[in-house]
Amino acid sequence: MVMITTIKTLYNPEKVNIGIVHIGLGAFHRGHQAVYVEKNMNRHKGGNWSISAANVRSNAELVNQLTAQRCQYHVAEYSDSENATLREVNAIGEAIFAGDDKSALFARLLSTDTKIVTLTVTEKGYCLTPADKTLNKNDPNIQHDISFPDQPKTAPGILVEALFRRRALGLAPFTILSCDNMPSNGALIRQAVCELAAYRGTEFESWVSHHVAFPSSMVDRIVPAMTEHSLARLQQELHCTDPNAVMCEAFSQWVVEDNFPQGRPDWEHDGVQMVKDVHPFETMKLRLLNGSHSLLAYLGLAANIQTVAEAVALPEFVTLIRRYMTSEAMPTLNMPQGVNVVEYIETLIQRFSNDSLQHQLSQIATDGSQKIPQRWLSIVEENIVEENTAEEKTVTPVVALGVAAWILYMRGKDASNNEHPVNDPLAEEFNALHSKYDKPEEFIRHSLASKSVFPAALNNNDGFYQAVLSAYQSLLSKGAMATINAMSFQ
Numbered sequence: 001m002v003m004i005t006t007i008k009t010l011y012n013p014e015k016v017n018i019g020i021v022h023i024g025l026g027a028f029h030r031g032h033q034a035v036y037v038e039k040n041m042n043r044h045k046g047g048n049w050s051i052s053a054a055n056v057r058s059n060a061e062l063v064n065q066l067t068a069q070r071c072q073y074h075v076a077e078y079s080d081s082e083n084a085t086l087r088e089v090n091a092i093g094e095a096i097f098a099g100d101d102k103s104a105l106f107a108r109l110l111s112t113d114t115k116i117v118t119l120t121v122t123e124k125g126y127c128l129t130p131a132d133k134t135l136n137k138n139d140p141n142i143q144h145d146i147s148f149p150d151q152p153k154t155a156p157g158i159l160v161e162a163l164f165r166r167r168a169l170g171l172a173p174f175t176i177l178s179c180d181n182m183p184s185n186g187a188l189i190r191q192a193v194c195e196l197a198a199y200r201g202t203e204f205e206s207w208v209s210h211h212v213a214f215p216s217s218m219v220d221r222i223v224p225a226m227t228e229h230s231l232a233r234l235q236q237e238l239h240c241t242d243p244n245a246v247m248c249e250a251f252s253q254w255v256v257e258d259n260f261p262q263g264r265p266d267w268e269h270d271g272v273q274m275v276k277d278v279h280p281f282e283t284m285k286l287r288l289l290n291g292s293h294s295l296l297a298y299l300g301l302a303a304n305i306q307t308v309a310e311a312v313a314l315p316e317f318v319t320l321i322r323r324y325m326t327s328e329a330m331p332t333l334n335m336p337q338g339v340n341v342v343e344y345i346e347t348l349i350q351r352f353s354n355d356s357l358q359h360q361l362s363q364i365a366t367d368g369s370q371k372i373p374q375r376w377l378s379i380v381e382e383n384i385v386e387e388n389t390a391e392e393k394t395v396t397p398v399v400a401l402g403v404a405a406w407i408l409y410m411r412g413k414d415a416s417n418n419e420h421p422v423n424d425p426l427a428e429e430f431n432a433l434h435s436k437y438d439k440p441e442e443f444i445r446h447s448l449a450s451k452s453v454f455p456a457a458l459n460n461n462d463g464f465y466q467a468v469l470s471a472y473q474s475l476l477s478k479g480a481m482a483t484i485n486a487m488s489f490q
């Protein structure tokens, strides 16, 4: 039996105005940002900050389904398997699928009412090279957007074209707010937009860099992708038959850099932390929460485990992530003022144990090449610089084990040679490396030399190489559980 609390919309959705355009309409947007906007409009009984939410590549089906329900949907927030809040949300005023025809999206982006454009386009949507964070000019979609700027395919290309047209019309720009899991995400979208804008002339590029604000933000809520199974559970447990509902944890956090020259909702009254510097929050969350998630994903999958809650039900995994967080990640963090790191870590472990979510490890494992640089590799890099050890001994054995498990996953075959799909932009590159170098020594050396993922300091670092190699060999010969055991209790 689940105890259900229900929360209804308190404003008339027909009487609000759209002020935010969001690109990347998935479960996370519906369960996180849209809920903060909903709370804001509930408090004001309406307002001008309703959202026009767009998908530009995939998921036209969700757009159609939402439109069929006038964009009303529900968010089921589970504190645990016995307590949930079912929230009605009307904060999305319209849903747009901007595939080949982007006219509806551009109409919104050019509206004088649009003050903010928010993004959840995932790490790869920024079209930056993971290792050095500059625009990836080898990306065919970026090449397309450089050659045909008025028919953009990428998120940075769409933003540049919209800003170009706004400037030509004499309109003020909008503020671009990144809500993706990357440190300094505002600076990253600025980098992509400005590099691309430079192809439209230096004058325009200078207008963008002087007039467009790119605040950073740290977003946090565990919102797994919806499945038939989770929809069926909502129906059974909460009597909710909404096909667009999302299921998530009760916890939610949004820390936003307060830099909105075109105006913003008064989110500080809705639980959003509006701050001057988001960076300490971002690194804390990425290295502790997301870094642990990635460890659970690659090692859990190697041990044939399917969900986060199943992994942390095993004491070995809890010991492993606790050790990673306290001995490897924590020493590199400048914790935000007022946050107690020990409590933060314990809360994370509790959040991971929320078994009502059934958060699939395979979902977290997606796009690892875009995720591990900011989650793990920056930790190793900083440790190397700080230690400056002559013998190059690695001080981050758990990250080395994680990297070994990631490389194993990227082969597309587990230790027993059972195949699995690899959903990652660099899947082919790593598959080719594996076919070319069948000796573990060579495969690992060449994998770590991949400049698309590993920073220069790790391309040829002997201590790190030895640690990854021995972990990889142990994963192959002893399997994941024995490897973790040997490491956690040594």
Ligand code: CS2
Residues within 6 Å of the ligand: 181, 219, 220, 221, 222, 223, 289, 290, 293, 294, 363, 364, 365, 371
């Ligand atoms: C996860 C995140 O899929 C992943 O990579 O680590 O989506 C995670 O659930 C969120 O960042 C939590 O805020």
